[in-house]
Amino acid sequence: MKTIRAIIPALGAMLCLAVTPSAMAQGNDLSVGRKMLMEDNPGELWIDQGKELFYQKRGPKNASLEQCDFGMGPGKLEGAATRLPRYFADTDRVEDLETRLLTCMTTLQGFDRNQLIKRAISPAQSNGSDIEALALYITSRSNGMKVNVTLNNQKEYDMYKAGEYLFYRRSGQTDFGCVQCHGEANKRIRLQDLVHITSKAGAQEVASTWPAYRGAHYVVRTMQWRLNDCVWQMRLPDLKYATDYSIALTTYLNRQGNDAVIQVPGFKR
Amino acid sequence: MKTTWIKWPAAAAAGLMIAGCATYPDQATTRQMAEKMVFEAFSASPAHMKRLEQDRSQQICSKIGDAKLSQEEAAEVVKLARASIRYPASGKLTGDWKTGDKLAHDGAGDRIRNGKVENRKENGALCQNCHALAPDEINVGNVGTPLTGYGKQRGNSDAIVKYTYEKIYNAWVYFPCSNMPRLGATGHLTPEQITHMVAYLLDPQSPINK
Numbered sequence: 001m002k003t004i005r006a007i008i009p010a011l012g013a014m015l016c017l018a019v020t021p022s023a024m025a026q027g028n029d030l031s032v033g034r035k036m037l038m039e040d041n042p043g044e045l046w047i048d049q050g051k052e053l054f055y056q057k058r059g060p061k062n063a064s065l066e067q068c069d070f071g072m073g074p075g076k077l078e079g080a081a082t083r084l085p086r087y088f089a090d091t092d093r094v095e096d097l098e099t100r101l102l103t104c105m106t107t108l109q110g111f112d113r114n115q116l117i118k119r120a121i122s123p124a125q126s127n128g129s130d131i132e133a134l135a136l137y138i139t140s141r142s143n144g145m146k147v148n149v150t151l152n153n154q155k156e157y158d159m160y161k162a163g164e165y166l167f168y169r170r171s172g173q174t175d176f177g178c179v180q181c182h183g184e185a186n187k188r189i190r191l192q193d194l195v196h197i198t199s200k201a202g203a204q205e206v207a208s209t210w211p212a213y214r215g216a217h218y219v220v221r222t223m224q225w226r227l228n229d230c231v232w233q234m235r236l237p238d239l240k241y242a243t244d245y246s247i248a249l250t251t252y253l254n255r256q257g258n259d260a261v262i263q264v265p266g267f268k269r
Numbered sequence: 270m271k272t273t274w275i276k277w278p279a280a281a282a283a284g285l286m287i288a289g290c291a292t293y294p295d296q297a298t299t300r301q302m303a304e305k306m307v308f309e310a311f312s313a314s315p316a317h318m319k320r321l322e323q324d325r326s327q328q329i330c331s332k333i334g335d336a337k338l339s340q341e342e343a344a345e346v347v348k349l350a351r352a353s354i355r356y357p358a359s360g361k362l363t364g365d366w367k368t369g370d371k372l373a374h375d376g377a378g379d380r381i382r383n384g385k386v387e388n389r390k391e392n393g394a395l396c397q398n399c400h401a402l403a404p405d406e407i408n409v410g411n412v413g414t415p416l417t418g419y420g421k422q423r424g425n426s427d428a429i430v431k432y433t434y435e436k437i438y439n440a441w442v443y444f445p446c447s448n449m450p451r452l453g454a455t456g457h458l459t460p461e462q463i464t465h466m467v468a469y470l471l472d473p474q475s476p477i478n479k
Contacts, residue, residue: 154291157291175451175455189410190397237320238313
């Protein structure tokens with residue numbers, strides 16, 4: 001393991017050198033810097049942490065998460081993230097990855113839901129939360145596989161359409177919906193690039209790169225965090241963790257991003 | 270063997286029935302479900318919950334996908350925008366460009382974290398987030414049109430002053446449902462602050478016109 005860790009940065013540096021000329025050719029110096037950072041992603045460290053948390057016996061019920069069904073059967077993680085969010089019969093609702101984790105950590109391990117939610121989004125420059133590490137580990141088990149969110153159940157159709165509606169819903173003193181910032185190509189807020197989510201490629205970027213290591217915070221962030229930060233800038237109140245609002249938006253975004261190849265952790269500014 | 274033979278078609282039939290029923294909800298149902306989600310998703314005081322409520326113009330301007338505004342809808346948004354505009358008590362629409370410069374580069378104000386509104390004397394005008402400003406500035410957004418040389422190109426006649434003031438107060442008077450926030454009408458900026466923005470855009474001494 002140690003040798004792998006040592007080799008990764010070296011490989012990363014080599015790749016950077018190979019990448020630089022073509023990126024320069026596009027005339028975007030900023031993208032070069034971002035690309036260089038991406039090649040050696042500190043978020044990788046969270047994968048091992050998440051794996052340990054997954055198999056460890058934890059919580060008041062002293063159980064691992066091996067019996068947790070993410071949609072492919074208990075403990076089956078390969079490809080599970082490619083299909084999320086999806087409908088789960090046991091809870092009779094559509095759940096995204098983070099909601100499903102909450103479900104399993106409360107029912108199987110006996111953790112207190114409110115306590116989990118309180119810690120779910122970690123402070124910047126911390127060691128991260130259990131849910132952040134678990135979400136990354138589980139998603140990483142779909143690395144190299146294509147996003148494939150399908151709508152079969154009525155509740156999945158409902159979530160998708162509600163998510164689409166919410167993407168375009170304007171409110172608050174900025175009159176912003178999601179589409180005001182994410183509806184056109186090559187847009188920036190100050191120097192920060194905005195993902196063009198109404199394009200297939202942009203939606204695919206969203207669907208395949210979260211959880212991601214966020215450079216400015218030195219921690220791994222999840223989709224739920226991304227949504228929270230957006231609504232904060234939009235001047236909306238505090239978005240609660242794992243509500244249908246987030247699940248609907250995530251269902252819409254991930255389905256729009258179908259066929260993207262998952263590669264996590266992503267790397268964000 | 271015999272039981273599996275019976276079970277599979279039964280399961281398939283049940284599957285088909287479910288699949289056959291499931292489909293996209295219609296517009297009204299979607300709206301009803303999604304609006305319910307909005308009001309369940311945030312933890313906020315009643316005063317802050319108001320931020321989630323859409324006014325009539327926001328409802329009209331939340332078209333999904335490529336759906337276009339009808340002429341009647343556009344006219345209604347313009348009419349509501351026109352009615353929303355308030356002018357400063359002094360009647361003077363041009364303030365101090367230096368104050369405006371500072372406000373243009375201030376992207377903060379009125380954001381809520383853990384139930385608390387950020388503690389500031391006044392809101393920033395947010396311009397830098399989306400618009401190119403003075404010619405030598407790099408750290409500017411491009412969601413909105415560049416404002417570099419705004420006054421140099423237009424002069425500062427009374428008509429331009431009034432147009433600029435109204436455009437900032439409520440852009441939807443001139444461009445119904447554009448991405449530009451209705452900064453005065455939603456209360457993000459005060460009329461006095463907007464006069465400083467007008468000066469920043471139009472004064473020949475302002476860095477934006479250099």
